[in-house]
Amino acid sequence: MTASLLWKRIWRHRLFYLFLLPGIVWFFIFSYVPLFGIQVAFRDFRFTGGFTGSPWAGLKYFRQFFDYYLAGDLIRNTLIISAMKLIVGFTMPIVLAILLNEVRSLKFKKTVQTLSYLPYFVSWVVVVTLMQRLLTPYGGPVNDFLVASGAVKDPIQFLNNTTWFYQIIVGSDVWKNIGWNSIIYMAAIAGIDQQLYEAAKIDGAGRFRQIWHVTLPGIRGISVILFILATGSLMSAGFEQLLLLNGPATAAIGSVLDVHVINSGISEGRLSYAAAVGLFQSVIALILILTVNRIARKVSDVSLF
Amino acid sequence: MWNKRLKLASALLAASLMGGALAGCTSGGNNGGGNTGSSDSGGSAGTGKTVTLKILHNWNGSSGGDVDMTPIAKAIEEKTGVKVEFDYTKGSEVEKVNTIFATQDLPDIYTGPAWGGELDGIIKAANEDQLVDISGKLANYPNLEKEIAKENMPPALYDKAEGAFGDKRYLLYQNQPATDKDAMDWLYGFYIRKDIAQKVGVDPQSVKTKDDLYSLLKKIKDAGLKENGLPVIPLGGFHSGWAVTIGNTMFYGADYADKGDGTLEHSFFTKAYEDYTLYYRKLISEGLLDPEAFTQTDPIANEKVQQGRIAILAAHYPAILDASKEYVKAHPGSDYVPIGPLERAGAEPNRPADLAIQGNNVTAITKACKNVDAALKLLDFLASDEGFKLVHYGIEGVHYDMVNGKPVAKKEFFDKFATDTTGKAKKNEGFGIGFESMTGQDRTNSLGGDIWADQDRIAAMENARKILRPNGIKVISAYNPGDVISKSPEWDSLKPSMDQISDVWQQAIFAKSDADALKILNALRDQMKKTGYDDAMKYVNDNLKGKEVVKLGLPN
Numbered sequence: 001m002t003a004s005l006l007w008k009r010i011w012r013h014r015l016f017y018l019f020l021l022p023g024i025v026w027f028f029i030f031s032y033v034p035l036f037g038i039q040v041a042f043r044d045f046r047f048t049g050g051f052t053g054s055p056w057a058g059l060k061y062f063r064q065f066f067d068y069y070l071a072g073d074l075i076r077n078t079l080i081i082s083a084m085k086l087i088v089g090f091t092m093p094i095v096l097a098i099l100l101n102e103v104r105s106l107k108f109k110k111t112v113q114t115l116s117y118l119p120y121f122v123s124w125v126v127v128v129t130l131m132q133r134l135l136t137p138y139g140g141p142v143n144d145f146l147v148a149s150g151a152v153k154d155p156i157q158f159l160n161n162t163t164w165f166y167q168i169i170v171g172s173d174v175w176k177n178i179g180w181n182s183i184i185y186m187a188a189i190a191g192i193d194q195q196l197y198e199a200a201k202i203d204g205a206g207r208f209r210q211i212w213h214v215t216l217p218g219i220r221g222i223s224v225i226l227f228i229l230a231t232g233s234l235m236s237a238g239f240e241q242l243l244l245l246n247g248p249a250t251a252a253i254g255s256v257l258d259v260h261v262i263n264s265g266i267s268e269g270r271l272s273y274a275a276a277v278g279l280f281q282s283v284i285a286l287i288l289i290l291t292v293n294r295i296a297r298k299v300s301d302v303s304l305f
Numbered sequence: 306m307w308n309k310r311l312k313l314a315s316a317l318l319a320a321s322l323m324g325g326a327l328a329g330c331t332s333g334g335n336n337g338g339g340n341t342g343s344s345d346s347g348g349s350a351g352t353g354k355t356v357t358l359k360i361l362h363n364w365n366g367s368s369g370g371d372v373d374m375t376p377i378a379k380a381i382e383e384k385t386g387v388k389v390e391f392d393y394t395k396g397s398e399v400e401k402v403n404t405i406f407a408t409q410d411l412p413d414i415y416t417g418p419a420w421g422g423e424l425d426g427i428i429k430a431a432n433e434d435q436l437v438d439i440s441g442k443l444a445n446y447p448n449l450e451k452e453i454a455k456e457n458m459p460p461a462l463y464d465k466a467e468g469a470f471g472d473k474r475y476l477l478y479q480n481q482p483a484t485d486k487d488a489m490d491w492l493y494g495f496y497i498r499k500d501i502a503q504k505v506g507v508d509p510q511s512v513k514t515k516d517d518l519y520s521l522l523k524k525i526k527d528a529g530l531k532e533n534g535l536p537v538i539p540l541g542g543f544h545s546g547w548a549v550t551i552g553n554t555m556f557y558g559a560d561y562a563d564k565g566d567g568t569l570e571h572s573f574f575t576k577a578y579e580d581y582t583l584y585y586r587k588l589i590s591e592g593l594l595d596p597e598a599f600t601q602t603d604p605i606a607n608e609k610v611q612q613g614r615i616a617i618l619a620a621h622y623p624a625i626l627d628a629s630k631e632y633v634k635a636h637p638g639s640d641y642v643p644i645g646p647l648e649r650a651g652a653e654p655n656r657p658a659d660l661a662i663q664g665n666n667v668t669a670i671t672k673a674c675k676n677v678d679a680a681l682k683l684l685d686f687l688a689s690d691e692g693f694k695l696v697h698y699g700i701e702g703v704h705y706d707m708v709n710g711k712p713v714a715k716k717e718f719f720d721k722f723a724t725d726t727t728g729k730a731k732k733n734e735g736f737g738i739g740f741e742s743m744t745g746q747d748r749t750n751s752l753g754g755d756i757w758a759d760q761d762r763i764a765a766m767e768n769a770r771k772i773l774r775p776n777g778i779k780v781i782s783a784y785n786p787g788d789v790i791s792k793s794p795e796w797d798s799l800k801p802s803m804d805q806i807s808d809v810w811q812q813a814i815f816a817k818s819d820a821d822a823l824k825i826l827n828a829l830r831d832q833m834k835k836t837g838y839d840d841a842m843k844y845v846n847d848n849l850k851g852k853e854v855v856k857l858g859l860p861n
Contacts, residue, residue, distance in 0.1 A: 047406045047433040068801075069832040132605070136597065138614065139535040160596050160815070247600040248811030268804055269403035269426055 041275035054272075061276035070255065078256040081237040084170050086230055089181070092174050094223065097185035098211055113186075116179025124240035127176060131168070131245075135159055160249035169245060169254075173238065184226065185219055192218035224302040232289040235281040257281055356679040357388045362739035363401050363417030367393045369739070370732035377735025380700055381692075387683040391739045402426035406435055411673035414680050416742050419466075419478060419667040422804075425791065427667060428466060431475035437670040437677050440474040446681050448688035452745040453478050458664070459781070461788040466667065469792070477684060481664030483746035488780050490660055491621035492769050493551055493860040496641035501525060501537070501616045509644045510772065515555045515584060518647065522593040525616045532613040539593045541615035543606045543628070546599040546811065549619045551860055556581035558651045558857040561786040561845075568846045569786055569854065571838075573806050574830060577650060579823060585814040586822050599811050613639065621860075622769050626762055640765070643772045652857050657779040660861045666742045688745030690752065696740040697749065698756055704734065705756060714756040722757055731757070783853040786845045793844035795837030802833045 010017055036051065041061060043054040065071055096116065103109045119127070134142050137155035146152045158164045196214045205213060239258035246254035257277060265274025289304075297303035369391055374382075382388045392412060394401045399422035405411055406426070415436075417423050430436055443450045455463050458478055466476050482488040495518065502509050505524040512521050522539040530537035542549035557577040561569045572578050588594035595615070597605070609615050610628040618625050618641060625641050633640045649656075670680045686692045698705045698712045705712045722731045732738050736757070749755055790796065809829045816822035 045407075047409075047430060047435050064798075064801075067835070069828055069835075132597075132601075138538065138597075138609075157596060160600060248808065249596065249815035251808070251812045264801070266400045266403055267397060268422070268801065269399075269407075269429070270801065271403075271407055273801075 038275065038279055040272050041279045043272060045272045045275075057272060061273045062280065064273055065277050065280065073252070074255055074257050074260050077253055078235060078237045078258070080253070081166070081169060081242070081256060082234045084166060085173050085237070086234065088170050089173055089177060090227060090230055092178050093181035094185050094219070096178055097182040097189055097219075098215055100182070100186065101189045101215065102207065102211075113179065116182065118179070119176045120180035122176070124176075124244055127172060128241070128244040131172060132159060135168075159245070160247050162250055162253055165245075165250045165254055169241065172245070173241065184222060188219040188222045189215060220300065221302045224296050224300055225304060228289060228292050228296055228304050231292045232285045234288055235284045355382060355386055355388050356676050357390060358413040358675065358680055358683065359390045359392060360414040360416060360739065361392045361394070361401070361405065361412035362742065363394045363398050363415065363423065364739075364742065365394050365396060365398055367739060368732070369393065370735070371729055372733050375733060375735030375738065376700060376703065377695060377740065378738075380695055380735075381683070381686070381740070384692075384695075385679075385683045385686045387679050389683070389740075393739070398423045399426060402430070406430050406433075409673075411435075411671040413674040413676075414668060414670055414684070416479075416666060416668040416739070419462075419480075419665055424466065424667060427476065427669060428469070430671075431470060431669070435672055436475040437672060437674060438470075438473040438475060439477075439670065439677075439681065440472055442678075442681055443474060446685035448685045448692075448745055449477055449681065452481075452688055457481065457483075457746060459785075461784040462664075465788040465791065475669055477668040477688075477743075478664055479666040479668060479688075479743060479745055480747050482780065483748045484751050485780070486750045487747045488660065488778065489747065489749075489861075490658070490770065490774065490778055491623060491861055492643070492766065492773055493548060493621045494769075494773055495540075495551070495617055495619050495644040495647070496622065496625050496769075497521070497617045497644050498613075498615075498639050499642050500636075500639045501530065502642070504528060504530065509642055512644045512647065514648050515552070518552070518555075518644070519584075519587070519593075521644075522588065522617065523591070526591070526593055530616070535612065535614055537614055537616050538595045538609065540588065540617045540619065541595040541606070541609060542598045542619050543624060544601065544603040547620065548860065549594060549598050550585075550810075551619050552585070552647075553581050554649050554859060555647055556584070556650050558649070559855050560858075561854070561856075563856060568842075569849070570842060571803075571833075573826075573833075579826065582810060582813050582822055582826060583819050586816060586819065589814050596815075617644065622766060623762075626765060643769045646773050646775065649857065649859075655776050656857070657777045658774050658859050659781050659855075659857045660778050661781050661855075661858045664747075668743050684743055687740060687743045690748070693744045693748055694752060696744050697736075698753070699734060699736065712753040712756050719757065723759060781855055781858055783855045784849055785855045786849060789845045789848050790841050792848075793837075793841040795841040795844070798836045799833065799838055799841050802829065802836045802838075805829055805832075 040051055040054070042057060042059070043049075043051075044057045044060075045051075046054045049055070100109055100112060103112070134140050135158040137143050137157050140155075142158070143152075143155035147155060156164070158168060192214065196218075197210055200210050200214050236258050237256040239262065242254060242256050243259050243262070246256075246259065258281075261274045261278050261281070264270045264277070293303050293305065378389060394417075398418055402415075402417065402423055403426055405415070406429075415427065417427070427436075439446075439449070451457060453467055453474065453476070455467075458467065458481065462478070466478060467474060497509050499509075505521070505528050507521050507524060512518055525537065525539040540549065557572045557575060560572055562572050562575050562577070564570050585594065589596055595601075595609075607628050610618065610625075611632050613632050613636065618628075622643075629639075629641055652659075668684060670677055674680050687696060694701075694712065698714075699718070701707060701712075703715070704718050705714050707713075718734070725731065728737065791800075793799075806829065809825055813822040813825040816825055
């Protein structure tokens with residue numbers, strides 16, 4: 001299609017294209033205008049100079065980050081937590097979508113769906129407060145139950161404890177997002193041609209065989225796309241959740257880049273340093289997306305671009 | 306026809322969506338201390354026209370009343386021609402300082418804490434031309450001139466916050482005691498529930514050493530006490546660990562210690578700091594100190610106190626009295642009483658309590674101020690005796706009367722305030738809404754005392770004072786090396802490491818073993834050295850040669 005033809009076609013459907021405008025405006029304001037501020041990472045930010053008038057600092061703040069004795073720990077913690085969230089958080093919604101697809105009672109299905117979506121709309125502040133109340137060793141219902149049932153002798157310190165930290169982080173993340181993330185898989189499953197199931201049944205496939213040979217291949221494309229997108233957030237482990245759930249007892253494994261950026265920028269007033277660390281996160285995320293996208297294109301013919 | 310209608314409807318929908326998006330992008334209102342002017346802004350003081358000034362009261366948790374204009378605010382407006390609109394901070398004060406200057410969302414007047422990162426942030430703002438230099442105008446405002454006169458400020462702080470700018474003056478330092486009798490001692494310490502001390506058979510005053518305190522905590526733990534079916538926690542504190550760390554004074558005297566050769570080093574590098582860390586690690590690992598103390602919010606901490614679940618509380622006494630009020634009312638005899646006085650590392654037994662009273666508030670006029678003269682007129686009035694009395698005692702004849710030269714609260718208001726547990730009744734009259742922070746030197750006792758204080762509370766404070774301050778108090782006037790190191794050339798690179806000390810200490814006390822705890826401390830020590838600690842300390846030692854330095858101090 002030539003450029004003039006394309007423009008003619010756009011003009012013909014201009015009303016529909018108008019619907020794109022709010023999205024474009026939103027992205028421009030919130031995703032492209034802030035790119036202008038990236039230069040702060042290379043400047044000694046001064047209140048008087050602002051973004052453009054502060055003196056250049058070169059790579060000073062990047063060097064400062066890599067000289068920071070906990071930089072390695074921060075990167076490692078971020079990657080470990082993100083990877084765990086990616087593996088568990090990516091597969092669990094698929095499992096839930098497949099399980100829900102197999103449920104025949106519409107009422108039960110709708111109830112489970114609604115219940116699983118709800119936590120997505122609850123703020124992390126509320127979730128963490130709830131967890132503190134439920135899991136506290138000082139009369140929390142979970143510990144009361146465990147002690148009363150004889151499962152444990154003494155109450156367990158679930159929070160502020162490295163032994164339980166990863167389970168709590170990943171578990172709460174799955175609990176909060178599983179329902180919401182499963183919606184897209186439910187939609188993909190609904191789009192699978194029913195004749196494929198019929199054909200599989202005629203060939204003697206049971207429920208598991210149908211899932212394996214029809215459902216899973218049917219959602220492969222969307223799964224790969226979502227996986228590629230998810231790898232982009234490998235360098236950010238979840239700011240709110242980690243800020244609220246990490247404490248001094250778990251800092252060795254729970255301090256992550258997102259929280260470090262906010263603390264150094266807002267609490268310590270080191271805006272250039274924070275911008276440098278944030279930019280480092282973004283660059284790594286971009287490299288990860290490009291790499292995984294390339295691998296996916298070669299392996300499965302499915303890719304973002 | 307239908308096609309046309311569909312097109313029209315689509316166009317309207319698209320336009321409304323876009324409009325909504327754009328509206329969302331604009332500032333939704335004038336919340337915050339922005340420099341948006343009101344209709345009457347820009348007028349000058351003294352011309353009879355009211356000037357509205359926005360003041361950021363950067364004290365976490367401060368708040369106003371339920372009414373738009375309180376009687377005290379109205380009286381201030383009549384006196385000065387300035388109507389005040391307060392913006393209050395919820396959350397970290399340091400973050401707020403950094404945020405307002407970075408985003409240029411500036412109030413007309415800033416007022417906030419005068420310590421630590423808050424003061425550093427406001428000094429940075431002064432250095433970067435964000436505040437108004439008032440040096441040329443001070444002669445017209447004698448009350449302000451007095452509050453920042455060299456003889457009325459702690460010397461090290463004067464050097465840091467006033468003298469550091471040459472002839473320029475940016476900051477107004479406030480709430481430092483005008484006389485010795487105005488010195489406020491908040492009575493920081495460990496306090497035990499009287500009934501629990503009796504149950505475990507320990508006289509709180511017999512607890513003198515760190516070992517005594519440990520034994521007491523152990524006895525409480527071993528007694529297996531329960532309150533409403535829930536276990537009693539031996540030692541607790543308030544939000545984010547405040548102030549369970551006050552046991553540090555049993556191990557070292559102040560933030561900087563003499564190395565033995567007359568030079569100073571940060572206490573973080575001393576053996577005493579390691580002992581202090583390992584002591585607290587023992588408390589945590591043996592279940593004697595509430596492990597949630599460092600991560601809990603104030604409501605959760607207060608809930609624990611109000612349920613009677615904390616045996617020993619570490620904090621200042623007014624906070625403990627407030628938090629335990631309801632429980633004590635329902636359970637007579639369960640009030641918290643002081644422990645000790647406990648030993649202080651390096652202090653002679655008969656030494657008065659060294660209090661780090663250095664004022665607690667700093668006020669500045671920002672470069673966004675609509676009317677600097679009006680701001681100065683307001684601040685000068687508040688710092689006068691008349692302003693001080695208006696803000697603290699109210700309107701004469703309405704809230705209080707002068708009897709034999711002393712202010713006496715009107716019974717009607719005294720009773721009203723005493724019975725209102727929400728504190729709103731007092732705020733609605735104009736008390737406690739932020740003006741107090743800007744009333745110059747503290748003259749509460751010189752001008753007549755706190756006429757609104759509850760008599761039981763005064764008696765409890767007096768009783769605790771007798772126990773905890775057997776040798777009286779001494780307000781520290783010596784130089785604090787912490788103020789000097791911040792002027793060293795290495796400070797920019799060193800500060801991020803030094804800011805970690807408190808976090809690293811908390812990590813160390815949760816370490817799995819003593820060796821791990823020391824490893825955590827040593828890692829930060831190495832980082833501090835790497836970022837210029839040695840040179841910075843040389844700067845401190847050179848600058849403080851021959852000067853009196855704080856070597857013993859208590860929290861206040």
